[in-house]
Amino acid sequence: MNLESVLSNAGDRTSILKKSPVRGGDINDAWLIETENERYFLKTNHEMDEAFFKIEETGLKEIVSSNTISVPAVYQSGESEGTPYLLMEWIEGDKTGQTEALLGQRLAAMHRVTNEQFGYGGNTCIGRLRQPNGWYDSWTDYYCSKRLFPQMELAVSSGRMTGKRRLKMDKLLSKLDLFLPHNPEPSLLHGDLWGGNWIAGAGGEPYLVDPSVFYGDRELEIAFTELFGGFGHAFYEQYREAFSLEGNYEDRKPLYQLYYLLAHLNMFGESYGSSVDRILNRYI
Structure with missing residues (x-):
């Protein structure tokens, strides 16, 4: 270039x-x-x-x-x-004792920015994978149609979604409304918030990087932060203090982590298969 x-x-x-x-x-x-x-x-x-x-x-x-x-x-x-x-x-800096607390507070503030519908006006990416988007009135319909189903289709086409795994995935999608009965507010989400997608700048200021934004259930974002680590106690404490989670969040957390595990299955292979199976077995 x-x-x-x-x-x-x-x-x-x-x-x-x-x-x-x-x-x-x-x-x-x-x-x-x-x-x-x-x-x-x-x-x-x-x-x-x-x-x-x-x-x-x-x-x-x-x-x-x-x-x-x-x-x-x-x-x-x-x-x-x-x-x-x-x-x-170019962003450069070191974490301070307040960096993760500020990250939790400011992510909560971002999640309070809402939209009338779920989704996004254009397609996005997670890693190398393209993610289809659109606008939906129902969170469950959006999560099924634009998140879980496309990842399942990719896994089927690559031979990573066969046999019992495919049957359980089909059954889960057909009954998703039973597991996601609530209709949350459509919050602005980073969309790919693992530990490597936030950094510290000057004075320990937290920065988000590599977003895959859309408007959805903020529990999805928090569930992903818990999947691979990279977020400390202060982050969760300050987030919950600023914007508390519903008491039955833990019931939905694995279902939300499933999407990211399917994406990793499609990007990196069968090493993520057992984690996908564990979640499918929990719900089906």
């Missing part, structure tokens, strides 16, 4: 001093770009199309519009010489 042109289009025409690879991501190539004027975080991906990063840019701007929690500023997304890219603000 023509890095000088990318930076120039973003308004920085000073000399590039350094381009250093940044480790840690599973999907994209990432770089720290230093110019005479600024430091940038650049993501590229030769395997995806330009829309891939445009979706991320749109999600970050959706969170910005909530005026609740910090995200990196986006300077530009596009394609340069056949390479899709996203150019953002």
Whole structure:
């Protein structure tokens, strides 16, 4: 790609001093770009199309519009010489004793931003997987049609959803309204909030990164934070203090974690199969 042109289009025409690879991501190539004027975080991906990063840019701007929690500023997304890219603000800092408490408080504030319907106006991504979207009046209909069912279809097509697992999944989807009887408010969700998708900036300020935004049941978000870890006691304490969860949240939590486990089954393979089976066995 023509890095000088990318930076120039973003308004920085000073000399590039350094381009250093940044480790840690599973999907994209990432770089720290230093110019005479600024430091940038650049993501590229030769395997995806330009829309891939445009979706991320749109999600970050959706969170910005909530005026609740910090995200990196986006300077530009596009394609340069056949390479899709996203150019953002470089965020650097260390967690303080208050960082996770602030994360809980501000995520709760973001979840208080609501919409009249569930879903989102455009398709999004979780990892490399495209997620279909639309607007629904019923949370259960949305969760079934636009989250669980598409992941099941992917798993079926790859041979990872067969036999008893397929039968139990079919049965679960047919009776989903029995397990999700409530109709929550459609909250603004990050949508992919695992421990690697939040960072600390200057002064320990928490930032959300790599969103897959939509409006849904906030319990889904909290359930995912509990699946793989990366969130401490202060986060949950301050979140619940700011926005308490219903007493029967624990009954729904595995059902919400199922979606993310299906996505991981589709992205990374059968190592997640036993976790999917455990949840299916709980409900069916």
